[in-house]
Amino acid sequence: MKIKKNIATSESGYVFNPSTGESFSVNPIAIEIFNFLKEGKSYEEISKTMLARYNTDEATFEKDYNDFMGMLKQHLLIETENEKEN
Amino acid sequence: MEKLRYERPVLKKLETNMPNKFGLRTEYVPKTHIDGVAVKDLIKEYGSPLFVISESTIRKTYKDAKKAFTTRYPKVQFAWSYKTNYLGAVCNVFHQEGSWAEVVSGFEYDKAILNGVDGSKIIFNGPDKTEEDLEKAIKNESIIHIDHLDELYSIIELTDKLKKKPKVAIRVNMDTGIYPMWDRFGFNYENGQAWDALNKIMRSDKLELVGLHCHIGTFMLTAQAYGTAAFKMADLALGVKKKYNHDIKYIDMGGGFASKNTLKGSYLPGDDTNPTFDDFAEAITSALINSDFEPDNLPMLVLETGRALIDDAGFLLGTVISNKRSSAGKRTTIIDIGVNILFTSFWYDHKISPAQPFTHYTEDTTLYGPLCMNIDVIRESISLPLLNKGDNFVIHHVGAYNMTQWMQFITLRPKVVMIDEKGKAYVIRENETIERIIAMEKVPDHLKEFEL
Numbered sequence: 001m002k003i004k005k006n007i008a009t010s011e012s013g014y015v016f017n018p019s020t021g022e023s024f025s026v027n028p029i030a031i032e033i034f035n036f037l038k039e040g041k042s043y044e045e046i047s048k049t050m051l052a053r054y055n056t057d058e059a060t061f062e063k064d065y066n067d068f069m070g071m072l073k074q075h076l077l078i079e080t081e082n083e084k085e086n
Numbered sequence: 087m088e089k090l091r092y093e094r095p096v097l098k099k100l101e102t103n104m105p106n107k108f109g110l111r112t113e114y115v116p117k118t119h120i121d122g123v124a125v126k127d128l129i130k131e132y133g134s135p136l137f138v139i140s141e142s143t144i145r146k147t148y149k150d151a152k153k154a155f156t157t158r159y160p161k162v163q164f165a166w167s168y169k170t171n172y173l174g175a176v177c178n179v180f181h182q183e184g185s186w187a188e189v190v191s192g193f194e195y196d197k198a199i200l201n202g203v204d205g206s207k208i209i210f211n212g213p214d215k216t217e218e219d220l221e222k223a224i225k226n227e228s229i230i231h232i233d234h235l236d237e238l239y240s241i242i243e244l245t246d247k248l249k250k251k252p253k254v255a256i257r258v259n260m261d262t263g264i265y266p267m268w269d270r271f272g273f274n275y276e277n278g279q280a281w282d283a284l285n286k287i288m289r290s291d292k293l294e295l296v297g298l299h300c301h302i303g304t305f306m307l308t309a310q311a312y313g314t315a316a317f318k319m320a321d322l323a324l325g326v327k328k329k330y331n332h333d334i335k336y337i338d339m340g341g342g343f344a345s346k347n348t349l350k351g352s353y354l355p356g357d358d359t360n361p362t363f364d365d366f367a368e369a370i371t372s373a374l375i376n377s378d379f380e381p382d383n384l385p386m387l388v389l390e391t392g393r394a395l396i397d398d399a400g401f402l403l404g405t406v407i408s409n410k411r412s413s414a415g416k417r418t419t420i421i422d423i424g425v426n427i428l429f430t431s432f433w434y435d436h437k438i439s440p441a442q443p444f445t446h447y448t449e450d451t452t453l454y455g456p457l458c459m460n461i462d463v464i465r466e467s468i469s470l471p472l473l474n475k476g477d478n479f480v481i482h483h484v485g486a487y488n489m490t491q492w493m494q495f496i497t498l499r500p501k502v503v504m505i506d507e508k509g510k511a512y513v514i515r516e517n518e519t520i521e522r523i524i525a526m527e528k529v530p531d532h533l534k535e536f537e538l
Binding site for chain 1: 097
C-alpha cells in the first residue's frame, strides 16, 4: 500500500490532503511509517526497522500497524487500485 | 543502544470550531507517584487493580475543612460518616483527628464500637434501627437521631425496660430550594411533622432532646441551600427554647458537600466549579450566627460530611488490557477496573492519568471495564494519551463510597493500601480469595455430585 502522491506531510507531524482540504496530525512514529509507505516499503521492511528502534514486540506492532492502515484508508490517504493504474 | 519508548502510530483529523463531547485534553503530566511511592512499585507488590489511600491527604483535607468552620464558629464537631468509607484504618485516621462516628446501621454501629469509639461519641442515623440496635445504643449512651414515629415509640417503650433516658435528636427534612428535595428521611419542617415529633419528645419526658439533625442532599453544588437549612434548623431550636425553655445542645447539618469530582454532564471540571469548604462554612455559620441565638449560647455545630473529606485521598490503580476499535471506528480501551469496584463511575467522569511518561498525542477513547456486561463503562468519552497494553494508570478521587458499595462480581475484590505520612505503604484490607467466597456457601448433600 502506498500513500497518495498528492498528500503533503511535514516533519513536525502535519498532514494535508489537498483533494479534500482535510488536515491531520500524526505522532512521530506515524510520520516514520508515513515516510516508509511513501517510499513504497513493505510491511516486513517497516516492521524490522521499527522493532529494532522501539521497545515493543512484533505482535503489538503488527496490531497497531494494521489499525493505523485502517485509519489511513478511512481518511482516504491510501492509493486506490484505480489511482495506482493511473 | 537503548530502544526508544514505543507509542502506537496515530492519525487525528484536525477540526476547528467543532465542539465535541470528548472535551479538551486534561492530562499533561503522568501520575507516577502517590505520596512518594511509585505507582509501578505498588502494582508490582500488591497487584492490579489496587486501591491506594493517602493518609496525609485525609489529614490535610480534614484540617482544611475544620479550619473553614472553626474560624467562623466557636463550637464545631465533625462526625465521620461510616457509610462513605468504613475501613478501620480510614475511620481511625478521622477519629485521631477528633471526629466522632456517624453510623446508619447496626453493622456500622458495631464497627464503630470495635474501632474503639466511645458509645457517647456515636451518632446513630438511618431509618432501619432494630430494637436490638436501639437497646445497644441507649445502653451505650449514644445519640439516636430519630427518623420516624415508629422509631420514636419504640424508643419510648425501651426507656421503661432499660430505665434510662436516651439522648435523642430528630432528623428534619425541608425545602431548601434544591431538587430533588430529600423528604423520605425524618420529619418535615414545613408541614409541621417536625414540631409534632418535638412535642411528643418534650411531653413524654422520657427522652432527652439534645439536638436537631438534617441532611439536605448529596453532592450539593450550591452552598446557599445549607444557609436556608441552617436558618430553618435555628428556627426550630429557638422555638423549642421558647415553648419548653429547653436548650438544644447541637445542630447537626449532616453532609452532602461536593468533592472535587466532576459529575457526568458537567461542562467544567469539579475542581474548578464545586463549592469549597469555605463556601459551605460561610453559608451555614452565617445563618446560625445571624439567627436569634444568644451569642454566648450558640448550639454546637455538628457536621457529618464524608465524601468531601475522603474522595481526594483515594486512588485506584489499574492496567490496560487491550486497545480495540468499535464498529464505527472509535477507539476503545479495555482496562482491568470495572464498575463493580468503581461504583462511582456511574455518577462521575473520573479524572484518569497515565502512570508513565507520554507524549502530547491523544485519542478520543471509550474506557471499558473487564466485566462481561454492556453496562461496564468507566468513561464513555475521554481524551487520553496513547496507552499501550500493560500500561498503568491512576483514577483520582475514588475514596468515597467505592470501598463500601463495591460488589464481588465474577472476580475478586482487590487489596486496599494506605500510604502513611512517611511514605510507607500498609495493606489495610486484603484482597478476596476464592476460598473466602466459597466458605460462605453451602451445597446440600444431594447436589454435591454430578456426571457430565
